[in-house]
Amino acid sequence: MSFSKRLELISSMVQSGSKVCDVGTDHGYLPAFLYKMGKCESICATDIRKKPLDRAKKNLEAFNASGVELYLCDGLDAISREMADTVIIAGIGGEVISGIIERAGFLKDFTVTLILQPTTGADRLRQYLADNGFVVVCEKAIEDNRKLYSVMKCHFGGVAYPIDDVRKTVGLITPCYDDGREYIKKQYNIAKKRADELKDTGKNTECYIKSRAIEYGLKKLLDTEGNNGV
Numbered sequence: 113m114s115f116s117k118r119l120e121l122i123s124s125m126v127q128s129g130s131k132v133c134d135v136g137t138d139h140g141y142l143p144a145f146l147y148k149m150g151k152c153e154s155i156c157a158t159d160i161r162k163k164p165l166d167r168a169k170k171n172l173e174a175f176n177a178s179g180v181e182l183y184l185c186d187g188l189d190a191i192s193r194e195m196a197d198t199v200i201i202a203g204i205g206g207e208v209i210s211g212i213i214e215r216a217g218f219l220k221d222f223t224v225t226l227i228l229q230p231t232t233g234a235d236r237l238r239q240y241l242a243d244n245g246f247v248v249v250c251e252k253a254i255e256d257n258r259k260l261y262s263v264m265k266c267h268f269g270g271v272a273y274p275i276d277d278v279r280k281t282v283g284l285i286t287p288c289y290d291d292g293r294e295y296i297k298k299q300y301n302i303a304k305k306r307a308d309e310l311k312d313t314g315k316n317t318e319c320y321i322k323s324r325a326i327e328y329g330l331k332k333l334l335d336t337e338g339n340n341g342v
């Protein structure tokens with residue numbers, strides 16, 4: 113089975129013996145791969161749309177992964193704590209992911225693991241997790257098909273915590289490996305460009321100072337933890 117580096121990284125974060133639910137499964141590749149690996153006690157998957165779910169059903173049959181249960185629902189609406197101790201939400205925007213977490217009360221359980229991979233708005237997702245007491249225990253960047261993604265593993269910790277702008281931008285990603293360094297460099301370039309543009313217009317001083325501070329913070333991170341800098 114051909115499998116993307118992104119989905120491989122996500123699968124590697126799943127602990128053996130887990131009961132997994134893959135939210136927004138689309139093609140169903142992730143549950144099919146996990147099923148083939150044989151590392152999960154049970155696997156279910158959801159999608160908000162029927163068409164992707166039909167596609168997942170077909171693919172799962174083709175991969176002989178018939179033990180995967182599929183549910184047509186918004187987020188985790190059809191899923192209970194008994195059905196999943198590990199929830200994967202990948203390939204969806206950070207704000208939608210926050211909304212799905214917000215609605216699923218059973219995720220506020222120290223023993224439930226969340227594996228999240230936002231397509232956009234990773235910074236807003238990190239802010240949501242901090243504000244709502246979800247602790248990120250591990251976060252890795254991965255380059256796949258010339259795009260950079262962040263994958264975070266977290267669980268409910270019960271206590272909200274502060275998060276500064278630099279951490280909001282790159283989370284726990286470090287420049288100690290190629291994809292991590294590239295992820296931070298990309299965010300550094302975005303912050304620098306924004307600060308330079310704001311400086312030229314001479315407007316919005318607060319936003320300018322914030323962008324420059326992120327730029328310098330990321331430069332420091334690259335210089336102190338990585339070898340190549342920017």
Ligand SMILES: C[S@@+](CC[C@H](N)C(=O)[O-])C[C@H]1O[C@@H](n2cnc3c(N)ncnc32)[C@H](O)[C@@H]1O
Binds near residue numbers: 186204
């Ligand atoms: C780009 S695909 C990602 C597929 C797969 N998770 C991956 O990472 O490769 C996004 C899928 O999420 C589904 N989706 C979007 N919002 C959802 C929600 N609130 N609940 C369940 N599924 C959702 C979409 O219908 C679509 O099939």
